[in-house]
Amino acid sequence: MKAMILAAGKGERMRPLTLHTPKPLVPVAGVPLIEYHLRALAEAGFTEVVINHAWLGQQIEDHLGDGSRFGLDIRYSAEAEPLETGGGIFKALPLLGEDPFLLVNGDVWTDYAFARLRAPLAGLAHLVLVDNPGHHGKGDFRLDGAQVHDADGSGETWTYSGISVLDPALFAGCQAGAFKLAPLLRQAMASGQVTGEHHAGQWIDVGTLERLAEVERLLGERG
Template sequence: MKAMILAAGKGERLRPLTLHTPKPLVRAGGVPLIEYHLRALKRAGFTDVVINHAWLGQQIEDYLGDGQRLGLNIAYSPEGEPLETGGGIFRALPLLGDEPFLVVNGDIWTDCDFAPLRAPIKGLAHLVLVDNPLHHPTGDFALVGGEVRDDASLSRLTYSGIAVLHPQLFAGCSAGAFKLAPLLRDAMGKGQVTGEHFTGRWVDVGTHERLAEVEQILAVKP
């Protein structure tokens, strides 16, 4: 199974850190955020990783190179302008192949073990959901018996930014900028999305306050 890290965001809420540094290279505990993902992917048995980028993306390529330093093979999917989550993944599909692949948002920090996600999926997507953080109290989707549903009448969890996706999820899509969520909701309506509830450490590193939260976790992490 291949993996893709979404690294094309501009990180405007992390300015001035991101004025001259792409968000995935912002450091926590002295290590770029994206490197935590790459190390975790290596531990989980992944060898081939695709990274998309836009804002200051050449810095990401210059820092990571071909991935050999980390024991990985890294390919890049540069975007002249951000294509949003769905469009970015769609553009990278030729690098990802015909089988399901893992996708991870580059602007989260987590101690999630990616190894179990290498298992075959049923349907078009398998989402990792987490408890609703304070900044997103209403959540995104409901998890019922292992199936993910878009039902506001049910208790909802938050999409972690970690998923296994089948390329067929993007059937009928065209090149350009578009979001991933509508594709997922359509697949949910057809009963084609499974999920799991992750209760470990997870932070959406979108602000200075949440970056500081990661720093605090790392300071006490054994």
């Protein structure tokens, strides 16, 4: 199974750190944020990783290279203009192949064990959901057993972690350009094609300087 890291965001809420440094390379406890994902993917047995980028993307390629120092083979999908999540994945599909792949947002930090996602995919997508953070209290989706449904006001809701396994067939009929992933997921949910699980461990959307400091505090506690 291949993996894709979404790394094309501009990180405007983390200025001034991201004015001259792409968000995935912002250091967290002395280590670029994206390297935590790369190390975790290698530890979980992944060997092939695709990274998309746009803002200051050449810096990402220059820093990570071919991935060999992480025990990985990294390939890049450069975007001349922002394509949003769905469009960025669609552009990278030729590098990802025809089999289901792991997807992870480059700007989250988590202790989730990626090896758990190497199981066969039942449907078009499998989502890892987490407790709703303070900045996203309403959540995104709800779980009914292993099935994921759109939040409709009934039942407990969870937040999409930015970690999932997707079948390329989810993008059937899509066309090149900028578009979001969420509508595709909701369409698949409506036909019972999306499974999910709840991760109760550590997860932080490193979208602000305050949350960056929170990750550094958690890593400091780990020693």
